[in-house]
Amino acid sequence: MKIPHRARVVAGAAAVALLVAAPFGLKPYGIYLLSLWAVMTIAAIGLNLTLGYAGQISLAQAAFVGIGAYTAALLTTQGWPLWTAFVLATALSFVIGWLLGYPALRVQHHYLAFVTLSFATLVFLILRNEEWLTKGVYGITGIPRPSVLGWSTQAPVDFYFFCLGVLALVSAATWWLIRSPWGRAFTALRENPIRASSVGVDTRRYTLMAFAIGSALGGIAGVLYAPLVQFIEPTAFALALSFSLLLMVIVGGAGYFLGPFLGAAVSVLLPEWLRFTEGLYLILYALFVMVLVAVCPSGLIGLAERLRKPASIALPESAPPRDGNGSP
Amino acid sequence: MADFLQLLVAGLATGGIYALAAIGFVLLWQTSQTINFAQGEFVMVPAFFVLAAMKLGGVSFPVAMLIGLAVSLLVLGLLFKRLVVDPVIRHGVLPLVISTIALAIFLKEAVKEFYAADAQPFPAAWATTNLAIGSAVVSAQNLVIILVAVVAVGLLQYFLNATRTGRRMQATAQNPGLARILGIPVERMILYTFLINAALVALASFLVSPIYLAKFTNGETLGLVAFVAAIVGGFNQVRGAIVGGLLLGVIDNFVAAYLSAQYRAAIPLFLLIVVILVRPQGLVGRAEERTV
Amino acid sequence: MAAILEVRNLAKSFGGINAVTDVSFDVYEGEILGLIGPNGSGKSTLFNCILGQLAPSAGEVRVDGRPITGMRPCDLNRLGIGRTFQLLQVFPQLSVRENLILAGQEHLGSMWSRLAGPRDAGLTAAANRMIEFFRLSAVVEERAGALSYGQQKLLDVAMAFMAGPRLVLLDEPAGGVNPTMLAGLRERLRAINAAEKATFVVIEHNMEFVMSLCTRILVLAEGRIIAEGAPEAIRGNRDVIEAYLGR
Numbered sequence: 001m002k003i004p005h006r007a008r009v010v011a012g013a014a015a016v017a018l019l020v021a022a023p024f025g026l027k028p029y030g031i032y033l034l035s036l037w038a039v040m041t042i043a044a045i046g047l048n049l050t051l052g053y054a055g056q057i058s059l060a061q062a063a064f065v066g067i068g069a070y071t072a073a074l075l076t077t078q079g080w081p082l083w084t085a086f087v088l089a090t091a092l093s094f095v096i097g098w099l100l101g102y103p104a105l106r107v108q109h110h111y112l113a114f115v116t117l118s119f120a121t122l123v124f125l126i127l128r129n130e131e132w133l134t135k136g137v138y139g140i141t142g143i144p145r146p147s148v149l150g151w152s153t154q155a156p157v158d159f160y161f162f163c164l165g166v167l168a169l170v171s172a173a174t175w176w177l178i179r180s181p182w183g184r185a186f187t188a189l190r191e192n193p194i195r196a197s198s199v200g201v202d203t204r205r206y207t208l209m210a211f212a213i214g215s216a217l218g219g220i221a222g223v224l225y226a227p228l229v230q231f232i233e234p235t236a237f238a239l240a241l242s243f244s245l246l247l248m249v250i251v252g253g254a255g256y257f258l259g260p261f262l263g264a265a266v267s268v269l270l271p272e273w274l275r276f277t278e279g280l281y282l283i284l285y286a287l288f289v290m291v292l293v294a295v296c297p298s299g300l301i302g303l304a305e306r307l308r309k310p311a312s313i314a315l316p317e318s319a320p321p322r323d324g325n326g327s328p
Numbered sequence: 329m330a331d332f333l334q335l336l337v338a339g340l341a342t343g344g345i346y347a348l349a350a351i352g353f354v355l356l357w358q359t360s361q362t363i364n365f366a367q368g369e370f371v372m373v374p375a376f377f378v379l380a381a382m383k384l385g386g387v388s389f390p391v392a393m394l395i396g397l398a399v400s401l402l403v404l405g406l407l408f409k410r411l412v413v414d415p416v417i418r419h420g421v422l423p424l425v426i427s428t429i430a431l432a433i434f435l436k437e438a439v440k441e442f443y444a445a446d447a448q449p450f451p452a453a454w455a456t457t458n459l460a461i462g463s464a465v466v467s468a469q470n471l472v473i474i475l476v477a478v479v480a481v482g483l484l485q486y487f488l489n490a491t492r493t494g495r496r497m498q499a500t501a502q503n504p505g506l507a508r509i510l511g512i513p514v515e516r517m518i519l520y521t522f523l524i525n526a527a528l529v530a531l532a533s534f535l536v537s538p539i540y541l542a543k544f545t546n547g548e549t550l551g552l553v554a555f556v557a558a559i560v561g562g563f564n565q566v567r568g569a570i571v572g573g574l575l576l577g578v579i580d581n582f583v584a585a586y587l588s589a590q591y592r593a594a595i596p597l598f599l600l601i602v603v604i605l606v607r608p609q610g611l612v613g614r615a616e617e618r619t620v
Numbered sequence: 621m622a623a624i625l626e627v628r629n630l631a632k633s634f635g636g637i638n639a640v641t642d643v644s645f646d647v648y649e650g651e652i653l654g655l656i657g658p659n660g661s662g663k664s665t666l667f668n669c670i671l672g673q674l675a676p677s678a679g680e681v682r683v684d685g686r687p688i689t690g691m692r693p694c695d696l697n698r699l700g701i702g703r704t705f706q707l708l709q710v711f712p713q714l715s716v717r718e719n720l721i722l723a724g725q726e727h728l729g730s731m732w733s734r735l736a737g738p739r740d741a742g743l744t745a746a747a748n749r750m751i752e753f754f755r756l757s758a759v760v761e762e763r764a765g766a767l768s769y770g771q772q773k774l775l776d777v778a779m780a781f782m783a784g785p786r787l788v789l790l791d792e793p794a795g796g797v798n799p800t801m802l803a804g805l806r807e808r809l810r811a812i813n814a815a816e817k818a819t820f821v822v823i824e825h826n827m828e829f830v831m832s833l834c835t836r837i838l839v840l841a842e843g844r845i846i847a848e849g850a851p852e853a854i855r856g857n858r859d860v861i862e863a864y865l866g867r
Contacts, residue, residue, distance in 0.1 A: 103604065109421055111559075114600060115601055118601050121552065125590070125591060181721075181737070187713065191712065191714070194693075195709035195710070196694075198697065199783070202726070202731070289427070294416045297419040
């Protein structure tokens with residue numbers, strides 16, 4: 001029982017309308033949160049590609065957000081326009097992400113988690129220690145917001161629309177990628193790497209590509225993040241962010257296109273909705289994640305699917321690839 | 329030379345604590361394929377059980393330590409297994425990783441909210457004097473830590489190798505399916521590993537907190553070190569965790585003193601990456617027979 | 621008749637165990653070669669060595685005269701060699717048609733041309749032909765994981781043919797398939813063999829299936845070839861019978 005196409009289009013249009021109208025009813029802090037949601041969604045989309053679609057676990061996404069953010073900060077505070085940061089950060093993150101993929105060819109799952117975790121910590125250490133470049137713990141201040149073809153994004157609402165625009169572009173590109181032959185190959189890589197190889201999928205190339213593209217998206221998110229907060233320092237890009245992004249992808253639903261949107265919404269907006277509980281919101285979030293993972297490891301969207309069609313086989317998408325259906 | 333000795337002793341002491349955290353980590357992985365990303369927080373929390381017992385229950389420190397140990401066994405051992413691990417492990421390793429990450433956040437924030445955000449002094453169970461060995465000044469505390477860690481590990485090794493239950497646990501770790509067929513109560517053996525881990529982390533907590541104070545953020549660094557120690561040493565052997573822990577403790581101290589305090593954390597990470605890529609079974613471990 | 625596949629002195633040991641010892645044979649274009657032998661005789665190991673899943677300890681494998689020993693499975697596929705697996709290997713989350721398109725897409729052009737090209741890599745027609753040929757039309761939009769075992773088997777075989785391979789190695793295609801589907805499978809294999817001049821090498825335990833399908837049979841026991849010939853000859857061969865029944 002699939003949701004009819006028309007209903008999906010209507011729902012999609014309504015969501016977009018909501019996103020466009022929302023900032024006009026909100027205070028600056030609310031608009032900031034929406035922009036933050038957009039930025040985190042981009043990073044989560046990248047991680048979803050690497051983890052959810054290609055099945056490669058990465059705890060290093062925060063490092064790429066950091067690389068993107070510092071690239072943007074350093075360039076724009078020197079007077080360079082933001083688009084140069086986009087180009088440089090994307091290229092840098094792509095290349096480094098590609099290199100990070102090599103360990104993924106040798107080890108899998110928990111070992112890969114630790115390698116990427118170590119990499120992320122190393123990047124954090126570099127950001128913190130190399131003061132001559134990054135100003136270390138003092139951070140970089142006064143990061144300007146860009147001017148897009150004459151339109152200034154200085155005001156919160158304007159910058160929000162800028163973020164939304166980038167998110168729209170990234171979403172469209174990712175949608176196209178997933179639906180392309182590459183998307184099919186990534187899914188094969190995740191579901192059954194041995195079979196994939198035997199039908200000609202170059203598992204090496206596609207694994208590296210999944211890492212590279214996912215990381216590049218992390219970099220893009222970082223380039224947006226810097227002018228959003230206008231002051232960055234290394235602790236923002238420590239392991240906690242990597243864990244947070246991972247949780248976003250899983251909570252939303254790994255391997256589902258809308259997963260990152262939902263997961264980022266829960267992670268960024270939930271603390272605000274739970275404001276009334278004061279300091280407890282993180283505790284409640286953590287409990288929520290633990291319960292969700294036990295009940296439905298395919299995340300919220302997986303849960304929604306299961307409720308929609310209870311009779312079909314609910315294969316957990318985030319589980320490691322299994323041997324078809326014939327394993328003894 | 330005096331410096332060297334001091335650093336070595338300090339390194340072995342820190343290493344001993346790391347080893348305790350790493351051993352539990354390895355045991356959990358071996359017997360139940362549990363990767364506990366909250367291991368660092370597990371080392372942070374027991375100290376707070378003790379502090380809470382003293383503050384709220386008004387009991388003396390020794391009694392509080394016993395209470396702390398008991399509560400650790402209950403919460404970090406039994407409840408952890410029943411409430412967090414069991415419901416999730418059937419979905420695979422990644423969901424459990426997520427769950428333990430969330431658990432780490434939960435424990436950290438719970439301590440911060442319900443006890444205190446700032447660092448709390450933690451009493452030491454022994455004198456904090458310094459001893460002179462030749463021209464070196466060595467902290468008695470470090471020596472005690474080394475001693476306690478050695479005794480604890482020794483007891484554990486004895487238990488695992490020389491007692492019937494211990495050997496059954498080893499069998500469970502090596503081949504749960506076969507162990508079940510042989511009549512070994514596998515579920516109970518797995519529970520024992522969780523309890524042992526709880527005891528080890530509690531001990532590590534009591535040893536480390538007097539020095540570094542009890543703070544809700546302690547788990548972050550400790551957790552990372554536990555993972556690195558376990559993997560560098562050898563993820564599938566308790567011996568590996570011991571070697572890894574001691575090695576990292578010593579390296580950490582020497583690097584901080586002679587190379588760079590800022591990048592002291594980087595060396596273990598490099599070591600980790602190199603070991604995983606070149607020799608995933610670790611320095612002392614056997615090549616992983618189980619396919620993951 | 622040209623030899624498509626030449627295996628020369630192939631050997632594979634695991635530690636002290638010699639799974640395959642000094643195996644040499646040719647596979648001729650257009651034939652259906654059966655590979656039989658008791659459990660543990662080394663058939664699957666032999667397959668895996670030929671197909672790049674395992675690196676042989678010794679020996680050489682040539683396709684059309686070119687050495688392919690130790691080539692990666694994905695590269696072999698591009699040479700026109702396909703395979704099916706003993707344990708079912710389809711992609712459960714993808715639909716039947718998507719499974720087939722995937723099985724054929726990596727054969728065409730380069731990674732980049734595929735990215736820029738159409739969504740289905742131009743393979744919808746070919747996939748539809750396969751679906752019709754293997755009589756899977758009823759389930760074409762279903763997720764592969766939802767199919768019955770027999771249907772997944774057919775899909776598995778169909779996938780092996782999507783790259784238009786000249787040589788297909790089938791690892792126990794009849795395993796677990798009910799007798800009605802079995803007849804259909806055999807008939808389809810014969811049809812493809814005739815229509816596309818596809819060459820097969822088939823590992824099987826189901827004697828009736830092998831004898832009725834194959835044009836020539838090799839018998840493996842304890843890692844060595846002990847007999848070779850037409851099905852009728854093999855059926856009565858003393859060495860073969862002894863190998864199966866044991867001494």
